[in-house]
Amino acid sequence: MTVQTNSSALIIPLAPLDHQQARKFWQKHRNPIKAKQVYLNTLAVCAVRAYLRALDMETNFETSDSWDISLQTLSDTADLTIAGYGKIECRPVLPDASTCRIPFEVREDRLGYIPVQFNPELSEAKLLGFTAKLEGDREDFPLASFPPLELLWDYLQPLPVEIPPLRDATIVCLSRWLEEAIDAGWETIESILGSPPTLATNFRRGSLSHQNTPVNKNGIKRGKLFDLERADERIALFVGFQQPYPDREWDISIEVASIGTQPHLPEDLQLFLLDEKGRSIMQAEARSSEGLEFHFSGELGERFSIKIVLGEVSVTECFLI
Numbered sequence: 001m002t003v004q005t006n007s008s009a010l011i012i013p014l015a016p017l018d019h020q021q022a023r024k025f026w027q028k029h030r031n032p033i034k035a036k037q038v039y040l041n042t043l044a045v046c047a048v049r050a051y052l053r054a055l056d057m058e059t060n061f062e063t064s065d066s067w068d069i070s071l072q073t074l075s076d077t078a079d080l081t082i083a084g085y086g087k088i089e090c091r092p093v094l095p096d097a098s099t100c101r102i103p104f105e106v107r108e109d110r111l112g113y114i115p116v117q118f119n120p121e122l123s124e125a126k127l128l129g130f131t132a133k134l135e136g137d138r139e140d141f142p143l144a145s146f147p148p149l150e151l152l153w154d155y156l157q158p159l160p161v162e163i164p165p166l167r168d169a170t171i172v173c174l175s176r177w178l179e180e181a182i183d184a185g186w187e188t189i190e191s192i193l194g195s196p197p198t199l200a201t202n203f204r205r206g207s208l209s210h211q212n213t214p215v216n217k218n219g220i221k222r223g224k225l226f227d228l229e230r231a232d233e234r235i236a237l238f239v240g241f242q243q244p245y246p247d248r249e250w251d252i253s254i255e256v257a258s259i260g261t262q263p264h265l266p267e268d269l270q271l272f273l274l275d276e277k278g279r280s281i282m283q284a285e286a287r288s289s290e291g292l293e294f295h296f297s298g299e300l301g302e303r304f305s306i307k308i309v310l311g312e313v314s315v316t317e318c319f320l321i
Contacts, residue, residue, distance in 0.1 A: 018046035040092035041078035047125035058083035093117035
């Protein structure tokens with residue numbers, strides 16, 4: 001699968017509850033240097049936990065040294081326990097830093113290390129990569145030396161996403177859409193925006209409202225509605241593609257937009273593109289935007305999934321090109 005994106009860092013928004021937890025620990029330490037260290041360590045752990053949790057990886061704060069007040073005092077630790085695997089170290093990195101400090105005291109009993117760089121407002125964090133091994137007798141490592149974050153999944157050897165066989169109605173076969181074999185629940189854009197009539201006025205993004213389906217004789221676009229268990233939180237997922245020439249990849253577009261009474265997506269809504277093994281290829285956070293979009297290409301017979309996460313609620317749609 002070819003992803004058309006220039007973004008290499010994975011950005012995770014830091015929630016008010018993350019800061020609330022960091023402040024709770026910070027207040028337990030009288031030494032201001034230690035208090036600041038614990039605060040940043042906690043935010044780094046929260047960012048990595050949010051990423052793993054969105055991808056259905058179970059974590060445990062309670063068995064992590066970073067969540068123990070006495071161990072916080074004795075060491076500079078930012079570990080997070082991944083259920084069934086062990087501990088991973090989530091190292092905080094200041095906004096303008098070019099290196100990541102990994103103390104010698106956290107070099108044992110760790111699956112690996114993730115540098116987590118904050119923005120100046122501490123409102124979001126970038127997960128810059130992952131390494132299972134540290135070389136050299138030093139504590140500061142250049143950020144550019146960390147391999148891509150995707151290597152974490154190869155290292156953990158996660159179980160692949162179980163995609164049902166084609167006869168199962170829960171997998172969407174895009175190539176059959178061209179034969180007018182449209183899966184249940186997937187409607188034309190006109191149906192979604194115009195039924196009921198109020199939906200068209202509430203959907204303020206012109207990019208979709210002025211398009212017709214099929215896109216052309218070799219392409220098509222359909223949408224599906226989701227109610228995500230919040231008042232007025234009705235979300236639409238749109239999938240479109242162009243049929244390529246023989247032996248060429250398919251260009252696919254994914255878009256998520258608000259179809260409820262609110263003109264913008266919920267601030268904490270996240271969108272993931274997953275490959276056939278369940279690994280995150282692309283991620284985006286709404287942060288009150290009007291919509292989110294992915295563009296990528298894939299080969300006939302390739303599988304992928306789209307996951308929408310809103311708080312504790314998530315929905316996943318599996319596709320076969």
